Amino acid sequence: MSGAFEKVYQESINDKEGFWKKAADAVHWFKKPDTILDTSNSPFNRWFVDGEINASYNALDVHVDAGRGDQAAIIYDSPVTDTKQTITYSELLDRVSRFAGALQERGVSKGDRVVIYMPMIPEAAVAMLACARIGAIHSVVFGGFASNELAVRINDAKPKLILTASCGIEVKRVIEYKPLLDEAIELAEHKPDATVVFQRPQATAELQEGRDFDWKTVEDNAQAVAAVPVKSTDPLYILYTSGTTGQPKGVVRDTGGSVVSLKWTMKNIYDTEPGEVFWAASDVGWVVGHSYIIYGPLFSGNTTVIYEGKPVGTPDPGAFWRMISEYNINTLFTAPTAFRAIKKEDPDATYLAKYDLSCLRTLYLAGERCDPDTLYWAQDKLGVPVIDHWWQTETGWSIAANCKGIELLPVVAGSPTRPAPGYDIQVLSEDGEQMEAGDIGALTVKLPLPPGTFIDLWNASDRYVSSYFSKFEGYYETGDAGYIDENGYIFVMARTDDIINVAGHRLSTGGMEEVVAEHPDVAECAVMGVADKLKGQIPMGLIVLSDTCTRDEDEVIKEVVKLVREKIGPVAAFKNALVVKRLPKTRSGKILRGTMRAIADSAEWKLPATIDDPEILDEITEALKAAGYAQD
Ligand code: COA
Ligand code: AMP
Numbered sequence: 001m002s003g004a005f006e007k008v009y010q011e012s013i014n015d016k017e018g019f020w021k022k023a024a025d026a027v028h029w030f031k032k033p034d035t036i037l038d039t040s041n042s043p044f045n046r047w048f049v050d051g052e053i054n055a056s057y058n059a060l061d062v063h064v065d066a067g068r069g070d071q072a073a074i075i076y077d078s079p080v081t082d083t084k085q086t087i088t089y090s091e092l093l094d095r096v097s098r099f100a101g102a103l104q105e106r107g108v109s110k111g112d113r114v115v116i117y118m119p120m121i122p123e124a125a126v127a128m129l130a131c132a133r134i135g136a137i138h139s140v141v142f143g144g145f146a147s148n149e150l151a152v153r154i155n156d157a158k159p160k161l162i163l164t165a166s167c168g169i170e171v172k173r174v175i176e177y178k179p180l181l182d183e184a185i186e187l188a189e190h191k192p193d194a195t196v197v198f199q200r201p202q203a204t205a206e207l208q209e210g211r212d213f214d215w216k217t218v219e220d221n222a223q224a225v226a227a228v229p230v231k232s233t234d235p236l237y238i239l240y241t242s243g244t245t246g247q248p249k250g251v252v253r254d255t256g257g258s259v260v261s262l263k264w265t266m267k268n269i270y271d272t273e274p275g276e277v278f279w280a281a282s283d284v285g286w287v288v289g290h291s292y293i294i295y296g297p298l299f300s301g302n303t304t305v306i307y308e309g310k311p312v313g314t315p316d317p318g319a320f321w322r323m324i325s326e327y328n329i330n331t332l333f334t335a336p337t338a339f340r341a342i343k344k345e346d347p348d349a350t351y352l353a354k355y356d357l358s359c360l361r362t363l364y365l366a367g368e369r370c371d372p373d374t375l376y377w378a379q380d381k382l383g384v385p386v387i388d389h390w391w392q393t394e395t396g397w398s399i400a401a402n403c404k405g406i407e408l409l410p411v412v413a414g415s416p417t418r419p420a421p422g423y424d425i426q427v428l429s430e431d432g433e434q435m436e437a438g439d440i441g442a443l444t445v446k447l448p449l450p451p452g453t454f455i456d457l458w459n460a461s462d463r464y465v466s467s468y469f470s471k472f473e474g475y476y477e478t479g480d481a482g483y484i485d486e487n488g489y490i491f492v493m494a495r496t497d498d499i500i501n502v503a504g505h506r507l508s509t510g511g512m513e514e515v516v517a518e519h520p521d522v523a524e525c526a527v528m529g530v531a532d533k534l535k536g537q538i539p540m541g542l543i544v545l546s547d548t549c550t551r552d553e554d555e556v557i558k559e560v561v562k563l564v565r566e567k568i569g570p571v572a573a574f575k576n577a578l579v580v581k582r583l584p585k586t587r588s589g590k591i592l593r594g595t596m597r598a599i600a601d602s603a604e605w606k607l608p609a610t611i612d613d614p615e616i617l618d619e620i621t622e623a624l625k626a627a628g629y630a631q632d
Contacts, residue, residue, distance in 0.1 A: 110135030119168030142285025144571030178205030232256025250458030261452025274301030318351030335504030422450025500529030
């Protein structure tokens, strides 16, 4: 170890303003900030307060102005439609400038919200960057969410305009987006002025005269517009994420902090240079898609990849290897679940032999805990460093990582390595005391959070404070529990709330419980995440039927499963439920989900001292065993 990482890390903690001022000097400002950090209203801390900037300008214009216009900005590869396309920085700038003009012509201006409900096609990038160009705030909703979830987000964000496409494609299934959007608008109290629909050859959306407009016509007829300077602290986007209830949290990210931090991470965490091909195999609907399919790589002048396919089945488990060799990809970033899917279908990685992967330098994994087996398998088969890093929608970039661009530290399986520069991570006990090395507690970050992290929750500043900053004064509560070992390595062990990670997708079991409880035959229910070999976790419902229910249990379960798919969406992957007689509770009536989860996963568990009726746990154990869980 050279000590280079330690030096940079200490500087980021001891001289925060100096550290981030230097990073800010590397991006384009319409007005350079004089005040680097304002902590006068903590936890609403603000970076680069008096600076003026534009994210779209930093993603596009700076590179074209620097003579990189002919370099590929986006490679689009869609095995599900058999399409490949390369878009240069000049072409992307032209499309984004015209689409930004089209948004303005439809009345969208600085501060207005635009909801984007789109599949993985280049137009999703055009949409996001066009909003940023005119200072409109985009809110991308993942395509796997159903109309009801989309409606909840429309009501909260109150968009002037909604951008969509006629369909998405899930391997071989064409999913028509427009009927889903129409239903969402019908359900929502807030109505957008208009929608703009990108028609794809696989499905043609019906357009409502006067409300829905054809994307191509709108873009072709628009006048290009220049990037508008916005305040550094103006929101770049809202991204809804699961909280503990059915009401999602609208994470707000500011513009200046995002540009500065994401550009900094491209070199220092991901070790990439402008011009190199960087692929984040995620979706624009998730935070990884925002930060590392769109903004980070484009801020740094990389070529980014929009891949409309899966790791397996499109057409085979060699899909990722084909992509890497065909496009000379240097850096791949995905979720461990993608590698588990590949490993399951091709355990010996026979498909690898068909491709030359000598261009690949590093694999980054995030989104869920990386199990050591998957890490070793990837390391062994690919022969490159495999770096697990710890992330949240709230932080926008990694809280802990092995910063290869500064110094590659020894990889320790099960740990995302050290706190990333800018993050002063502390492990605290329930009473806010610092834990000893190796002891598990709440993972927290001492304020201020670094630039690029969330600055608020949309329409919910009180919830911002109460959910994240009130339990430990002066600290951000990540909602994860874990420990730091004697070498300073972090181990993220579990969530402290009802959030689960299914195939790297963050979901709220509380939200699912709200839907299950709506079924007329359900008296009471609990949804918990149980271990799954492929997806890490999957939701499982335990249902108590109402006394008046005379119907077949299996029928009710089928209806409940259908209800969750309809109300939340296929992404919830809610397919398992069991009918039980009673649910175990504490004497104060709190359902003991954690204990039931430990039983289902055959993990160690202790009889909670506060349990009301211990016999119920025996009943639950029997029911779980009969369903194939809780095997000793
Ligand atoms: N639009 C509509 N439906 C979607 C969708 C979208 N954008 N994305 C997923 N779905 C559907 C899937 O088709 C599936 O439907 P099904 O129940 O009818 O089979 C359901 O939502 C669950 O999706 P998922 O959990 O992703 O399962 P999968 O079987 O389709 O794929 C993996 C499993 C592991 C291959 C896939 O999740 C994957 O590649 N994950 C890793 C990468 C990643 O995206 N990580 C996110 C954060 S980095
Ligand atoms: P999301 O907001 O969807 O990015 O999900 C964030 C949550 O995913 C975190 O709070 C963790 O619980 C989990 N997570 C993400 N990355 C990791 C990781 N590398 N190791 C362990 N858990 C992770």
